[in-house]
Amino acid sequence: MRCEELRILISDYLDGELDVEVCAEFERHVAHCDRCQIVIRTTRRTISIYRQRPLQPVPDETARRLREALRALWEKSLDF
Numbered sequence: 751m752r753c754e755e756l757r758i759l760i761s762d763y764l765d766g767e768l769d770v771e772v773c774a775e776f777e778r779h780v781a782h783c784d785r786c787q788i789v790i791r792t793t794r795r796t797i798s799i800y801r802q803r804p805l806q807p808v809p810d811e812t813a814r815r816l817r818e819a820l821r822a823l824w825e826k827s828l829d830f
């Protein structure tokens with residue numbers, strides 16, 4: 751599995767919706783890939799912040815900015 755493929759699967763992974771096999775492959779990749787670990791950690795932290803405020807749905811604008819921030823983080827991590 752490559753980083754690009756993994757990035758597409760992150761939200762499914764964090765929701766526990768990956769197939770067992772895909773999940774195992776995902777975790778094998780993450781175990782030896784620092785930049786994917788960073789992206790996952792950041793994504794998980796962001797999700798938990800929103801889950802602490804379940805009565806406030808995420809506005810489209812916030813979701814868009816979040817996606818951009820994650821993409822910027824991802825692109826920066828490619829420079830390692």
Ligand SMILES: [Zn+2]
Nearest residue numbers: 752753783786
């Ligand atoms: Zn990776």
